[in-house]
Amino acid sequence: MNDLTNPWHSIQVRYYQTDKDGLILDAVRPLLAELGDRVRQPYFVRHWRRGPHLRLNLRAADDVWQDEILPLATGRLRRYLSERPSRAVLDEAALEEAHRALALRESDRGPLRPWYPDNTIQTEPYEDRRHVLGSQTLVDLLDSFHAESTRMAFEALAAFRRGDLTLFQLSLDLLITVAHTSVPPISRGYMSFRSHADAFASYCVDRDGVIAGFEAKYRQNERQLRALVRRRVAEVDEGRTPPHVREWLDHVERVKAVAAPLIRDRKIDLDAAPREPGRPQLHTIEFHEILLATGRYRTEVLGSDWFLGHRLALNTLYSHLGRLGLAPLQRYLFCHLIASAVEAEYGVSPVERALAWARD
Secondary structure (H helix, E strand, O other), rough: OOOOOOOEEEEEOOOOOOOHHHHHHHHHHHHHHHHHHHHHEEEEEEEEOOEEEEEEEEEOOOHHHHHHHHHHHHHHHHHHHOOOOOOOOOOOOOOHHHHHHHHHOOOOOOOOOOOOOOOOOOOOOOOHHHHHHHOHHHHHHHHHHHHHHHHHHHHHHHHHOOOOHHHHHHHHHHHHHHHHHOOOOHHOHHHHHHHHHHHHHHHHOOHHHHHHHHHHHHHHHHHHHHHHHHHHHHHHOOOOOOOHHHHHHHHHHHHHHHHHHHHHHHOOOOOOOOOOOOOOOOOOOHHHHHHHHHOOOOHHHOOHHHHHHHHHHHHHHHHHHHOOOOOOOHHHHHHHHHHHHHHHHOOHHHHHHHHHHHOO
16 A cells, blocks of 8 residues: 655656647546556646646655556556647747746746657656745645545546536636635635736736736626626525535635644745746735735734635635646636626725725
8 A cells, every 4th residue: 555655756748739638537537547546646737847748746655656657657648649649839949938937937947948749758756846835844735635636627627528517617616606715705705816816917017908908808708707706606605506616615625624723833834935036026006005005914914824724725726727727827817807797796896995904
């Protein structure tokens, strides 16, 4: 039997094609089922460095990894790649600048080039990103959350394939309901989405253009978005959430429960990541300025246990949606869409909420 003292290993599958759902469902999922209890805490993530790829991370004893797991995994994955290869054509040089900016934003220290060839398999060392997360405790915590949610990721991708759900539908459902339950009600919890969308725009040279683009999407879909917010909030309040929502909300409760004593005892630090030199914030955010000017916002909110638990819940959700294929820009757009819908539906604004809090 495998245990949690065994080391981590990582298999990387270069697959330039944007749609990796088939690779995940028809190669990775059956592979993990076949490996069974020879591995612990297996999970996958999508990554971009040195060519778009899928990373399969797992724990196993070194001898079992070398003698059993790696040969089996390589054989199964190569067979899939030969039968259903990626046929995408990407320009490595043209993407270098964008990848350099992405590496800066994500504090990714690895080499960007040369890319590995498409439809190939590598076994680079597992990356725990401790330089970003700050402690082995937080590394282990996030690994466990990724592993626990892998079954839900498989089920979501299978639902997309069947046509029961879409990535965009599931993303909006989970974002809305987590905002309403993590820091209730949604007219309060939504503020994180407004903050994240506006913060993204504040680092862009053409902030106004970015916001205008987001707002145009909102205006095109305002009626449907407001109706969706009303429906999902009512379902939560009345205890009749759809299964894919209920399961994720249960997961969020477990995440926050496990993390609570670690946050309380300051054994994890969500602000351990180094500041990003060379990526300055170009524009201020009005409601941020109002809150920070009070002097007590950092301690009463940003440093509070409840807010740190909420941050961890959102980061876990963002990571889950990324594993399902939601791009960062799409996530920021969705944050704006939901925030705008909530503001319109409930008659709230971030500036007014900030001013009210500052007066208390």
